[in-house]
Amino acid sequence: MTNDNVMTPAAGSRPVPVAVSAVGAAATLVACTVQPYLPGGRDYLSSLGIVPDWAPWAAGVLGLGVALAIARGVARRPVVTVGWMASVLLLWAAVGVVFDAFRAFFWVTGIPAGDFAQVDWPGFLTRAVAFVAAVALARVVLAYQRVTGAGCDRCGRTAGAVAWQAVWPGYAACAAACVYPAVKLYWWLGGEFGRSADFKETGAPVMSALLLAGSVLLALALVRPWGRRLPRWMPLLAGWTLASAHILQGLIPVFAGVNRMLGGPELPFGSEGDDFLVIMAVYGSWSLFGLSLAGAVLSYGRRTRTECTQCGY
Incomplete structure (x- = not known):
């Protein structure tokens, strides 16, 4: 150490x-x-x-x-x-x-x-x-x-330290997962606020509904007792994969803004109007979902981890 x-x-x-x-x-x-x-x-x-x-x-x-x-x-x-x-x-x-x-x-x-x-x-x-x-x-x-730190070099734990464990990130992920499908449903029902000119779907947003159901089930599996019946690696792998994808997508406006401040081209979206509000809501919800799900996965991993073979904690 x-x-x-x-x-x-x-x-x-x-x-x-x-x-x-x-x-x-x-x-x-x-x-x-x-x-x-x-x-x-x-x-x-x-x-x-x-x-x-x-x-x-x-x-x-x-x-x-x-x-x-x-x-x-x-x-x-x-x-x-x-x-x-x-x-x-x-x-x-x-x-x-x-x-x-x-x-x-x-x-x-x-x-x-x-x-x-x-x-x-x-x-x-x-x-x-x-x-x-x-x-x-x-x-x-x-x-x-x-x-090179003060904790165990295998697991990172230190003697007497209390690992962060919380279930609220899983429920926050459930709420954030609903935003994008709700926007798609609103557009499909004829809503015009923030509707992109490129949105040409004529059928029901079935794929968005399936993704919503899968995201909510995964988030709940990380915080509910029935999720413990699954092999531990399944929620961890699925959770980190889905969290990474949503965080990466949600960061697109952030990275675009940073690039603009560094002298890059104009942003691909305006700073006012319906389009901007919907873009911020959609990409913001993806970021919140990804971050919340990552927190839920981290908490799940700490609640279900076994004793370290090196330090005994």
Whole structure:
């Protein structure tokens, strides 16, 4: 166990898998390099000014730097700070990967979706690699914090510490999950407030209703006793996957705003009017749902965890 002034993990600590973050960062740089030369590119994200061109490059370079710093024993605080900065930049570079996944689903299944069945395959590759790299780097930074911190280097717990456990994030996720399906239902019933000109659905929003039901069931499984009957890995895997997707989607207006403040193009949405209000409500609800669900998953994991084999807590 060490502190911020000590450069290396304590003797006997679990090794930090720095190679994982190094490979992820390097793969991001390779994907950025080859993307312009790959066929099948379609511009449905870059022209919106959400992600600056330099973001994936900076994220890849910083990620490699963090891996090298950990291997060389650089002081803990700058490694952790730069590591989380690089993780956020990688997430920024990955914005839109959820849209890519949905487009790929319609492309593969052949379900009629118009232009939404067209996929920017080169961009999808870069965004997917950046997302995987962000997750990998975040896990490495967390592992490094544990082996150089005051708690157990395997589980992060400290003697006598009370783990945060709460069920309210699960119920908050249930409430936030209702916003987007409610908007779609309102439009389908003929409502015009905030209705996008691109919204051309003629049938009932069945898919949105199914997603709502699944999201609510998952959130409840994380906080209700009957959820304990499921294999522990199922709610954890489904919860983190769904939370990550919604947080990433919900951050789109935030990243677009930051890019604009840094000198990027005008925002793809105005600051006034019905469209702006609905965009904020929809993307805001996705963020709230993702964050609430992440809190519910974290609490569920702590309530159901077993005793650590290393520290006994």
